Amino acid sequence: MSITIIFFLGLIVSLIGVIPPGLLNMTAAKISLKEGAGRGIMFSSGVSLVVFIQTYIATIFARYLSNRPDIVEILQRVAFVLFVLITIYFLVLASKNPEPKVETEITSRHGRFFHGMLLSVLNVFPIPYQAYMTITLASWGVMDFERLSIITYVTGAAMGTFVMLYMYIFFFDKIKDKAFTSQKNMNYIIGGITGIVALVTFINILMEI
Numbered sequence: 242m243s244i245t246i247i248f249f250l251g252l253i254v255s256l257i258g259v260i261p262p263g264l265l266n267m268t269a270a271k272i273s274l275k276e277g278a279g280r281g282i283m284f285s286s287g288v289s290l291v292v293f294i295q296t297y298i299a300t301i302f303a304r305y306l307s308n309r310p311d312i313v314e315i316l317q318r319v320a321f322v323l324f325v326l327i328t329i330y331f332l333v334l335a336s337k338n339p340e341p342k343v344e345t346e347i348t349s350r351h352g353r354f355f356h357g358m359l360l361s362v363l364n365v366f367p368i369p370y371q372a373y374m375t376i377t378l379a380s381w382g383v384m385d386f387e388r389l390s391i392i393t394y395v396t397g398a399a400m401g402t403f404v405m406l407y408m409y410i411f412f413f414d415k416i417k418d419k420a421f422t423s424q425k426n427m428n429y430i431i432g433g434i435t436g437i438v439a440l441v442t443f444i445n446i447l448m449e450i
Contacts, residue, residue, distance in 0.1 A: 252401035254374050256401040265357075281353075303375040307380075321442040331435065332436075
């Protein structure tokens with residue numbers, strides 16, 4: 242498989258995972274608005290570095306699982322239950338959560354870089370998400386687990402995260418008053434995405450029975 246294709250697969254998968262307004266991209270946008278684009282980019286760079294590491298861990302884990310179809314089958318069912326629970330959680334949360342206030346008191350560029358790393362470390366969702374996606378891509382024959390393919394995919398994933406955060410930084414000022422950036426609608430969007438993933442997972446389970 243062409244490393245160019247694998248790179249763009251990683252980039253697209255990561256872009257999709259970061260599209261919904263969440264803590265990381267909203268924080269990057271608000272830092273940019275208050276302190277300038279440079280510090281928003283430093284924050285995004287810290288986030289992307291951690292995403293690189295998280296995606297690498299996820300891909301190595303997926304490579305191991307690809308040789309254990311029995312474990313994959315069990316994890317597939319566990320993933321379905323988890324995605325259903327996450328969907329319910331966000332849909333219920335959307336109906337009653339107040340608007341969050343993201344404080345941005347750090348002022349140094351390096352401080353923003355490590356701030357991005359810290360928040361990204363606390364966000365562990367990329368690990369199961371990327372593990373599931375890489376196993377799926379491998380099962381479709383569009384990716385393998387050779388070292389070069391893994392590094393290429395992981396680099397694409399980190400770049401995809403940075404690109405989406407970059408887009409939030411420079412376009413947030415134009416969309417900040419739109420309804421979909423509210424916490425309530427953000428939760429609806431995340432719940433909808435996890436609901437779709439749960440449905441796809443359920444269909445895969447049925448096809449394998």
